[in-house]
Amino acid sequence: MSAPDLILRSLRVRRGEHTVIDIEKACFEGGNISVIVGDNGAGKTTLLLACAGLLDLAAGEVLLGGEVFHRGRAPAPRILRRRTASAFQEPFLFAGSVRENLEFGLRCRGVARRLCAERAERAADLLDLGRLLSRSSRELSGGERKRVDLARALAVEPEVLFLDEPTLALDLDSQKRALDALTTLAEKKSTTVLLATHDAAWLGGIRHHLYKLEKGFLVKGS
Ligand SMILES: Nc1ncnc2c1ncn2[C@@H]1O[C@H](COP(=O)(O)OP(=O)(O)OP(=O)(O)O)[C@@H](O)[C@H]1O
Ligand SMILES: [Mg+2]
16 A cells, blocks of 8 residues: 555644644655754644644644544544654653563554564664663663654554654764664655654755745745
8 A cells, every 4th residue: 555645734733822833735745755844943843743633733634645634623533543653852652661662552553462572673673772672761861762762653664654853862873773764764655754853954865855844834845
């Protein structure tokens, strides 16, 4: 099955008293990496949270492969949500080991126990987390937490991946690993990636569509 388009229609999202996102129409094409850049406070995290169905919409809707994924306060149906995975700016890890965190999303999706272990270990290898698999999630550095969160999202091999500042707090070697993982996704073209970053330079030569978020509006770049 080909990766679904992610479409925004008349999308407005408020934060407190302010409308932070106001996008009439946007289509993030299936199987491509779409990158949102913007200054601090531009609304990148807000847009990703709204697209992922984790923040109420003041108006409009988000469509995934032609189906309504998020509208108003209606949370996306679980069956649709399971087609997506997210790694946010502030990583949230569950209590338990790194391995348990990596396996969590797979278990939720009904993946068999042995396959869960294999896929969690594969994702751990991608971000050099092998030696931390049995470590408690409470005993990790900031960059390690970020890498676990990223690996957890990659482990489920979702159709749609939301990545918010994925290289924040990562050292150069880990940035390179994240870049390699994205390059693989770009080559396979089986995942729709929406990625927010305040600086897209680290993406180097990876093929992507660039958008700039300015005062809530989305402007297509190169
Ligand atoms: N919980 C909140 N309540 C009220 N306003 C908020 C809240 N969270 C964010 N904002 C405001 O919404 C706007 C967009 O914030 P957002 O976090 O989406 O920006 P960003 O582009 O991700 O910034 P950064 O580059 O710092 O991560 C900012 O003006 C911010 O102050
Ligand atoms: Mg942000």
